[in-house]
Amino acid sequence: MNDTSRAGGAASLDVSIASKDYHSASGRPLRALEDLRLTLPAGQAGAVVGPSGCGKTTLLRLICGLDTDYVGAIALPEHGRLGMVFQEPRLLPWRTVIDNIRIAAPHARAEEIAALLDELGLAEHATHFPRELSLGLARRVALARALAVKPDLLLLDEPLVSLDAALAKDLREMIARLIDERRITTLIVTHDLREAIALGDRLFLLSTQPAHVVATIDVPTPRRALERETAERLETQAREALAAARAEVSLRQKDPRRTH
Numbered sequence: 001m002n003d004t005s006r007a008g009g010a011a012s013l014d015v016s017i018a019s020k021d022y023h024s025a026s027g028r029p030l031r032a033l034e035d036l037r038l039t040l041p042a043g044q045a046g047a048v049v050g051p052s053g054c055g056k057t058t059l060l061r062l063i064c065g066l067d068t069d070y071v072g073a074i075a076l077p078e079h080g081r082l083g084m085v086f087q088e089p090r091l092l093p094w095r096t097v098i099d100n101i102r103i104a105a106p107h108a109r110a111e112e113i114a115a116l117l118d119e120l121g122l123a124e125h126a127t128h129f130p131r132e133l134s135l136g137l138a139r140r141v142a143l144a145r146a147l148a149v150k151p152d153l154l155l156l157d158e159p160l161v162s163l164d165a166a167l168a169k170d171l172r173e174m175i176a177r178l179i180d181e182r183r184i185t186t187l188i189v190t191h192d193l194r195e196a197i198a199l200g201d202r203l204f205l206l207s208t209q210p211a212h213v214v215a216t217i218d219v220p221t222p223r224r225a226l227e228r229e230t231a232e233r234l235e236t237q238a239r240e241a242l243a244a245a246r247a248e249v250s251l252r253q254k255d256p257r258r259t260h
């Protein structure tokens with residue numbers, strides 16, 4: 001029913017999901033995604049923005065192969081090596097920071113891991129255990145672990161959620177710098193439009209459930225030099241696209257013969 005090509009796949013990430021249904025205990029299917037299409041060119045950062053519960057994590061789980069029960073096709077960037085940062089850092093609690101990274105990336109050289117720890121401000125925490133880390137630090141370790149495998153595609157699920165404003169800003173700048181320097185094809189999922197504009201080269205705006213992409217907006221580069229005025233214009237453009245999509249949904253509900 002689905003087709004995920006990994007080895008030697010396309011340079012870009014190409015997602016075309018006809019449908020993804022969950023089957024609840026009551027037997028009633030819940031359609032999480034429908035006709036969701038997106039293309040992310042190699043080396044770009046894509047930001048998927050949508051309201052809570054619309055299907056963002058579901059989409060990431062399909063892309064990273066944790067869930068194969070869907071109808072459609074996903075073509076991963078060349079070689080298809082994935083780095084995934086979940087919303088919860090998911091570190092092994094009985095292993096130190098450095099061992100968490102070593103286990104995930106057994107082929108990474110010691111100097112590479114040391115450089116990564118340094119770059120992410122984690123050097124002094126290398127021998128700490130996850131329980132000794134704040135959420136912000138644990139997220140950084142999860143990010144270091146994902147980068148250590150030298151991914152062809154980096155997937156980040158709400159990387160800044162639940163952090164206070166100052167920590168979120170630090171981590172956002174760190175992520176922006178890392179993905180800019182490494183030019184890794186990256187897909188970031190967030191419910192926060194401003195965060196998406198700050199991190200993405202290309203924005204994919206999702207509808208409410210079942211999620212599909214209602215608009216794709218390219219952020220003018222260089223992204224890090226984005227002026228406030230441009231960011232505000234993009235925000236207005238995105239909000240208008242989302243409002244138009246909502247209006248279309250309510251028209252369709254009144255007249256079900258309309259299609260999107």
Ligand SMILES: Nc1ncnc2c1ncn2[C@@H]1O[C@H](COP(=O)(O)OP(=O)(O)O)[C@@H](O)[C@H]1O
Pocket residue numbers: 022023024030032050051052053054055056057058059209
């Ligand atoms: N394993 C599951 N079984 C049944 N329903 C699920 C499952 N995972 C997610 N859902 C439902 O699918 C929808 C999308 O969830 P999710 O992808 O987690 O949204 P988001 O990440 O955008 O908040 C929600 O209605 C959620 O309740």
Ligand SMILES: [Mg+2]
Pocket residue numbers: 056057058087157
């Ligand atoms: Mg989620």
